[in-house]
Amino acid sequence: MTNWEYEWADFDNFEKYRDSMNNSINEFVKKYRNLNEEILIQSLKDYEYILTNYSYGGKEGYYYWLKSQINQSNSEIKSKFKDIQDFTMEQFNKINFYRKSIGKLNKDKVIEILKLKNETKYLHFINRIFENEKYILSDKEEKILSLMNEQAYSRWKNMLSELISSEIKIIDDKEYSFEELMSRTLSEDKEVRDYSAKEINKILSKYEKISEHEFNALLSHYETIDKIRGYEYPDHSRHIGDNIDKEFIDILTKTVSENFEISKRFYDLKSKVVKHKLNYYDRTFPVGKIDKNFDWESSKKIVKKVLKKLDKEFLDIFEKFEKNKFDVYPSKGKRGGAFCVHFTKNLPTYIMLNHTDTIRDVKTLAHEVGHGINNELSRKAQDEIYFGTLTSTAEVASTFFEDFVFRDLIQDVDKKTKFLLIMQKISDEISTIHRQIAGYNFEKDVHKAFRKNKHLSSKEIGEIFKKNMKAYCGDSVELEGFENWWIYWSHFRRRFYVYSYASGLLISKGMQKLVDKDKSNIEKVKKFLSSGTSKSPRNLFSEMNIDIYSEEFWKKGLNQINDLLNEAENLYEELYNE
Ligand SMILES: [Zn+2]
Known part of the structure; x- marks a missing residue:
């Protein structure tokens, strides 16, 4: 199977699903609007239930997001995704108060209760909230800051990226976007690189003054926010x-x-x-x-060999993905690059590739599968509140497996290829x-x-x-x-x-x-x-x-x-x- 399947999606019931999201969240608000230490543990469990089932739009959100990645120009999918996204955001806004309410509880009492009731699992989660609490302002102030974020931050940032990406350069009757010019600077042909870089420089100087103001606006925004929050x-x-x-x-x-x-x-x-x-x-x-080719089958074979050598469970996870969780080849409308994705603990991991049989594609496969293995191990051991990765270590798993595969790849190639690969x-x-x-x-x-x-x-x-x-x-x-x-x-x-x-x-x-x-x-x-x-x-x-x-x-x-x-x-x- 080289395409995704969505056997879990249950798309006929999206409407019912939205109703249950709405009901769960309304009930949560009613039950915990006035949070106290006594009802904290039950509230944490209910909160976790909501996160597990409805974060990011849950099943419906995940389904349309995945679909949109392989059908980028399909506006119907896009608008369906936007719709569930808006719906979810509105729902989750209702429970924004919750973390703040926890932060206002008596910390010592909370810790005591968690220990007493054998719910120490939540200690780290709670401690993180108290740690952040120092920098959180009153509800009113937070509301102002969040409403002002668009003018003070997003609009500036988006302006510049949109201006730059709307630049088109015509070279030999062909149109090139800024991103395409950037990727032409990776060409093996020096002339192509030099010429593209010159055009990039022209675009960047055109926006130099605008960027100056955009960047100063952001620097100033950050300084203000830091001062207000402490x-x-x-x-x-x-x-x-x-x-x-x-x-x-x-x-x-x-x-x-x-x-x-x-x-x-x-x-x-x-x-x-x-x-x-x-x-x-x-x-x-x-x-x-490097003119060594690796089709999909032989790429898989190499990665599987390396996984098996490291630990049998890694191979088992790969074989699970192999059934229907890879989207392997480039196709019209499909997003470029590669990624591994998970939304919540009860939704499966998916891996998108754009496999073109190069040696780099083998490394990419190992990299994304590394993320996938990380997901599956974390899924097995953690509940929703801790499912996922920390920013500082998010790329550990991916590069770990990529490096072991790389070592295998340079084993039996000629010296010239080995040199190029190492470079x-x-x-x-x-x-x-x-x-x-x-x-x-x-x-x-x-x-x-x-x-x-x-x-x-x-x-x-x-x-x-x-x-x-x-x-x-x-x-x-x-x-x-x-x-x-x-x-x-x-x-x-x-x-x-x-x-x-x-x-x-x-x-x-x-x-x-x-x-x-x-x-x-x-x-x-x-x-x-x-x-x-x-x-x-x-x-x-x-x-x-x-x-x-x-x-x-x-x-x-x-x-x-x-x-x-x-x-x-x-x-x-x-x-x-x-
Ligand atoms: Zn990665």
Whole structure:
């Protein structure tokens, strides 16, 4: 089966389903509008029931969302999805009061009751609410903030992305969007890259002044919000929201920044291989063509072999997906890229691919299946309130399995192919780790400068950007003339999100080392993959005796990239430098 099936959807009963959502939620409001410690436990159970069955529109929402991903131009599906989304939002708005009511209860009494009644499962959930409560304002103030969010934030952000994505460039009678120009900078043909980058630069300079105002508006919005809520520094709310702390981020950003030597050495090598200085946009294009093909069947075979070697349960999960949860091939109207998705605990995991038989598609399959395995293990062990992943570790599972498959892929290929594969691999890892941390450093600098000066010109933002990109790219990469390339980096608008790519991959590499050392450590990995959001990374890893607050832990992961780079440098000497 290479297409999705929706055997759970029960689409004839969507209307009844909406009624039951409405009834459950109304009843909840009636029962718990005046919450107190005595009825808390029952309320938590009822709340969890609502989340399990109706979050994101439940079955109906999931069905139309999935459908819309493979029929993007079908406006009927789109409007059906929008309809259930609006309905759900309206319903869930009714119970917005609930978390706030919990935050107003007597914390000590709540903890005592949970322990007394043997419901300690809810302790972490409750503690998170109390932790957040410090930064929550009165109902009226919260309402104003939420209503003002659109003018102060969304409209600015959407304006810029819409302006940029509506740009069309005509090259040889063909129309190219901004995104298409970006992907042309990955071409193996230097002329195509250079020309596309020049056009991108033109578009970015056209919007330079607008972006200056857009970005300043967001920086100012964030500063105001932080002041009102009492966050102490620009990335504080990110730490609280993601259940991490300053110490975690500091050790991660410091260790990676101190190892920018790795990325610089990589670009030196790449520049030697292609025999020219790299431009900023030359960072990721492949240095050669790999013409090994993997059709769907053989891709599956490789991934299954690796899963089985690691743990039989991983293979079992894969075989479950294999029945009808993959949508494999590109088709008209289908969204690009790949993803693994789950809405709630009682709805199945789906994986979308756009398999075109390249070696990259094998890695993508392993990556998405990794997310899927993570889902299934968390589904088995956790209830709805903890089902899912933490932002800081969301990419651990995916990269864990991807890396093991990669190791298998380079086993029996010729040296040239091996060299190309390793070059591509290091390039990806640098983009995920070094580049994202450089982005985090940029954000820190930019928020700090804004809070001091109250306005930053586009030139000033560009200089801060250039400084931070230079720090990880080094002298083999030309940054002059690319000062505006922060403009389209949309993650900067979700402030301080970028660290999570780096933390995920590096934690994954740390775990790979554990398994290499002792195969039985796969149990630790499984425990981690089963933990959902039930613990903070601090508690979770300390229970597993992994010290994520030591530089040594993060260096373990970075050393693995360093080892690959050593191998690439040796292969280069052997292959090209006779
Ligand atoms: Zn992923």
